Amino acid sequence: MKQSDLFFKTYKKISEEEEAKNSQFLIRAGFIEKVGAGIYNFLPLGLIVIEKIKKIIREELNRISCQEVLLANLHPQEFWQKSGRLKKFDVLFTVRGQRDNQYVLAPTHEEIIFPLVKKNINSYKDLPVALYQINTKYRDELRAKSGLLRNREFIMKDLYSFHTDEKDLERFKKLMDKTYLKIFKRCGLKAIPTLASGGTFSEFSTEFQVITEAGEDIIYHCPNCKYAFNKEIIDEKNNKCQKCFNNLIENKSIEVGNTFNLGTKFSEIFDVFYLDKNNQKKYIWAGCYGIGITRLLGAIVEVNSDEKGIIWPKEVSPFLVHLIKLNYSDSKINKKLRLIADRVYLTLKNNNIEVLFDDRENVSNGQKFIESDLIGLPYQIIVGEHSHSENLEIRSRLIKKIHKLKLNNLIKWFNSLNN
Amino acid sequence: MKQSDLFFKTYKKISEEEEAKNSQFLIRAGFIEKVGAGIYNFLPLGLIVIEKIKKIIREELNRISCQEVLLANLHPQEFWQKSGRLKKFDVLFTVRGQRDNQYVLAPTHEEIIFPLVKKNINSYKDLPVALYQINTKYRDELRAKSGLLRNREFIMKDLYSFHTDEKDLERFKKLMDKTYLKIFKRCGLKAIPTLASGGTFSEFSTEFQVITEAGEDIIYHCPNCKYAFNKEIIDEKNNKCQKCFNNLIENKSIEVGNTFNLGTKFSEIFDVFYLDKNNQKKYIWAGCYGIGITRLLGAIVEVNSDEKGIIWPKEVSPFLVHLIKLNYSDSKINKKLRLIADRVYLTLKNNNIEVLFDDRENVSNGQKFIESDLIGLPYQIIVGEHSHSENLEIRSRLIKKIHKLKLNNLIKWFNSLNN
Numbered sequence: 001m002k003q004s005d006l007f008f009k010t011y012k013k014i015s016e017e018e019e020a021k022n023s024q025f026l027i028r029a030g031f032i033e034k035v036g037a038g039i040y041n042f043l044p045l046g047l048i049v050i051e052k053i054k055k056i057i058r059e060e061l062n063r064i065s066c067q068e069v070l071l072a073n074l075h076p077q078e079f080w081q082k083s084g085r086l087k088k089f090d091v092l093f094t095v096r097g098q099r100d101n102q103y104v105l106a107p108t109h110e111e112i113i114f115p116l117v118k119k120n121i122n123s124y125k126d127l128p129v130a131l132y133q134i135n136t137k138y139r140d141e142l143r144a145k146s147g148l149l150r151n152r153e154f155i156m157k158d159l160y161s162f163h164t165d166e167k168d169l170e171r172f173k174k175l176m177d178k179t180y181l182k183i184f185k186r187c188g189l190k191a192i193p194t195l196a197s198g199g200t201f202s203e204f205s206t207e208f209q210v211i212t213e214a215g216e217d218i219i220y221h222c223p224n225c226k227y228a229f230n231k232e233i234i235d236e237k238n239n240k241c242q243k244c245f246n247n248l249i250e251n252k253s254i255e256v257g258n259t260f261n262l263g264t265k266f267s268e269i270f271d272v273f274y275l276d277k278n279n280q281k282k283y284i285w286a287g288c289y290g291i292g293i294t295r296l297l298g299a300i301v302e303v304n305s306d307e308k309g310i311i312w313p314k315e316v317s318p319f320l321v322h323l324i325k326l327n328y329s330d331s332k333i334n335k336k337l338r339l340i341a342d343r344v345y346l347t348l349k350n351n352n353i354e355v356l357f358d359d360r361e362n363v364s365n366g367q368k369f370i371e372s373d374l375i376g377l378p379y380q381i382i383v384g385e386h387s388h389s390e391n392l393e394i395r396s397r398l399i400k401k402i403h404k405l406k407l408n409n410l411i412k413w414f415n416s417l418n419n
Numbered sequence: 420m421k422q423s424d425l426f427f428k429t430y431k432k433i434s435e436e437e438e439a440k441n442s443q444f445l446i447r448a449g450f451i452e453k454v455g456a457g458i459y460n461f462l463p464l465g466l467i468v469i470e471k472i473k474k475i476i477r478e479e480l481n482r483i484s485c486q487e488v489l490l491a492n493l494h495p496q497e498f499w500q501k502s503g504r505l506k507k508f509d510v511l512f513t514v515r516g517q518r519d520n521q522y523v524l525a526p527t528h529e530e531i532i533f534p535l536v537k538k539n540i541n542s543y544k545d546l547p548v549a550l551y552q553i554n555t556k557y558r559d560e561l562r563a564k565s566g567l568l569r570n571r572e573f574i575m576k577d578l579y580s581f582h583t584d585e586k587d588l589e590r591f592k593k594l595m596d597k598t599y600l601k602i603f604k605r606c607g608l609k610a611i612p613t614l615a616s617g618g619t620f621s622e623f624s625t626e627f628q629v630i631t632e633a634g635e636d637i638i639y640h641c642p643n644c645k646y647a648f649n650k651e652i653i654d655e656k657n658n659k660c661q662k663c664f665n666n667l668i669e670n671k672s673i674e675v676g677n678t679f680n681l682g683t684k685f686s687e688i689f690d691v692f693y694l695d696k697n698n699q700k701k702y703i704w705a706g707c708y709g710i711g712i713t714r715l716l717g718a719i720v721e722v723n724s725d726e727k728g729i730i731w732p733k734e735v736s737p738f739l740v741h742l743i744k745l746n747y748s749d750s751k752i753n754k755k756l757r758l759i760a761d762r763v764y765l766t767l768k769n770n771n772i773e774v775l776f777d778d779r780e781n782v783s784n785g786q787k788f789i790e791s792d793l794i795g796l797p798y799q800i801i802v803g804e805h806s807h808s809e810n811l812e813i814r815s816r817l818i819k820k821i822h823k824l825k826l827n828n829l830i831k832w833f834n835s836l837n838n
Contacts (some may be wrong), residue, residue: 095513097571142518
């Protein structure tokens with residue numbers, strides 16, 4: 001895409017009210033815009049990243065036979081009365097219409113999916129089944145000051161799995177844990193499975209925690225046996241691993257995903273059962289599994305950035321290459337460089353290498369570099385005076401090295417990166 | 420996909436409370452599930468169709484350089500106070516949090532996008548720009564009894580275009596009218612651009628109306644000069660075309676899309692201006708353009724169905740082919756047919772022909788045919804006793820003819836359909 005056509009604007013500085021590094025950079029680089037506390041708009045660059053994260057999640061979930069659905073966000077209140085969470089869920093938003101009609105605005109979807117599964121599942125032969133959706137969720141977070149890490153409106157992948165018994169549920173939960181680690185890795189994050197409390201869902205849960213100073217959680221983890229737990233589930237400070245007695249490490253961290261063993265709790269509430277081989281009614285065992293997609297985006301930026309701006313992991317970067325044509329007062333040089341830059345742009349596009357082309361003629365070279373480092377695509381190709389002899393300069397904060405290449409060798413070079 | 424793995428269930432009959440043909444069929448065929456009045460869940464089959472419609476819309480809009488964004492649905496009330504629509508918009512949902520915070524739950528997004536554009540646009544050089552999103556919208560419709568045609572929660576594509584003057588806006592609006600007709604055609608619908616009232620948006624609008632008895636609108640249209648208008652904008656019955664004096668036709672119809680010339684109304688309210696060539700402040704001209712995606716899905720089913728069920732237009736069908744393996748009591752025959760069906764399935768998949776494979780062994784052949792006609796994929800391939808000699812039977816309600824083919828010729832036959 002040509003940058004002169006892109007709807008975006010960068011900012012040198014924005015209000016310090018926006019405390020978090022992730023939203024500071026994302027707003028300054030033109031990826032998101034703030035609407036109110038914990039509420040953001042996603043601009044073209046930001047939405048491309050969201051879509052890339054969604055693609056990774058879909059690929060990995062479909063690979064293990066999960067099926068995608070889309071569940072309603074306006075929940076008739078009786079569903080929440082029935083589950084007993086209308087008063088218990090402390091971040092609930094309520095929706096009022098023009099008459100006496102009232103709804104819960106979805107913070108999670110157990111109250112909707114269990115009645116749905118009740119209608120669709122009859123026999124043990126219909127199980128297991130795993131359904132997920134990618135949808136907006138709403139939670140009235142008191143403290144919404146961490147940029148994309150804790151929002152009132154956010155995008156989430158939530159998955160619900162249904163099983164004949166706990167053994168099959170645990171089998172699937174292990175598969176899901178592996179899948180989560182793959183997803184986070186593809187997003188450029190190292191996540192640590194961590195034992196935590198289960199809130200209104202279950203007694204315990206597994207949280208996937210990413211270590212960063214921006215995190216609101218504190219975890220203890222063992223470098224030896226990898227056992228990890230959230231500080232919230234213990235009363236006092238723990239120094240030793242309870243599994244291998246190694247010294248534990250304490251870190252701040254962000255929870256980017258979680259998995260819950262719901263047991264038969266919601267199945268009992270909503271009377272969701274199957275008939276076993278002997279035609280006996282049995283409650284269905286269920287698990288639920290969340291990934292906060294907008295929070296993940298925030299975490300990616302917290303972890304993958306330096307003082308200049310974001311450094312996108314390749315698979316979620318809005319484009320792989322930032323092609324930057326420098327501007328010169330000498331119009332002859334300028335014209336020649338534009339021709340070269342145009343050729344590079346077409347060559348990349350024709351070879352399916354995603355490229356953002358800073359073709360703007362009215363922006364200084366200094367500004368171009370500052371903006372490009374702020375936006376943070378994995379590779380910069382600079383077309384400047386050095387390019388007279390058709391030499392291109394490739395810079396990358398990922399590899400911290402400058403490469404010089406001829407156009408002829410460009411595609412070969414990019415292809416070699418994948419091997 | 421194998422049908423034995425698909426999360427779905429069909430119904431011979433459902434409650435007659437569900438009056439509309441579109442939701443009757445979509446619920447019975449396992450595409451959607453009702454949560455409450457005007458609120459539905461989308462099951463795997465239904466979501467595939469939604470995603471296909473979204474793909475068509477994105478392709479056509481990106482082709483004319485529109486850029487996709489994602490706007491917040493929780494709107495701080497002051498935005499709506501400022502626009503004066505807090506009291507005027509008669510289907511508004513209000514959201515209350517745990518404290519005194521209150522929001523409008525988005526029924527439309529002018530109140531959000533105009534302040535966004537104000538921040539990003541400075542000069543005439545930044546114009547025109549066209550931004551769209553595909554997002555859920557919420558309207559407290561009093562009468563929500565038409566299945567997917569009038570929902571309280573629905574998916575919409577809304578696009579907003581911004582211009583230096585009315586002439587450029589009108590140029591773009593014409594381009595958008597053409598694009599809309601292309602989109603609806605690809606979705607299997609013939610839409611009629613119709614002059615209508617503009618509601619709280621503008622004086623007049625162009626509605627894209629699809630003729631069907633299920634429609635809640637009444638339009639008059641001229642078979643000669645194609646002039647058409649909504650009954651709502653005239654006081655008395657009109658028999659003659661006011662352009663060419665031909666006799667008008669009256670029809671019930673569904674509005675599947677609309678376009679509004681917003682003029683400078685919202686730009687004045689939100690102080691959205693640009694600097695022209697002489698550095699003078701000028702208000703930006705704007706248009707807005709909607710397509711109700713879930714409503715479109717409803718309209719497709721209303722128009723493309725018969726007494727047996729849905730007949731999907733090819734481009735939005737969840738799969739192109741329904742491969743049906745018939746079941747026989749003779750286990751030898753059964754086994755042989757299963758091998759043939761498996762081969763057909765793999766052959767289709769390997770050639771990127773989307774196929775739903777009814778591989779279920781515990782369902783009667785009669786039931787398979789009834790369900791398949793209800794689901795309504797464009798082509799059925801029947802593997803039954805006639806297939807001993809590897810003859811396949813291809814049926815289609817689109818072409819109302821039975822073809823007999825060998826497996827060898829199958830892919831050639833499907834490829835020839837596209838020519």
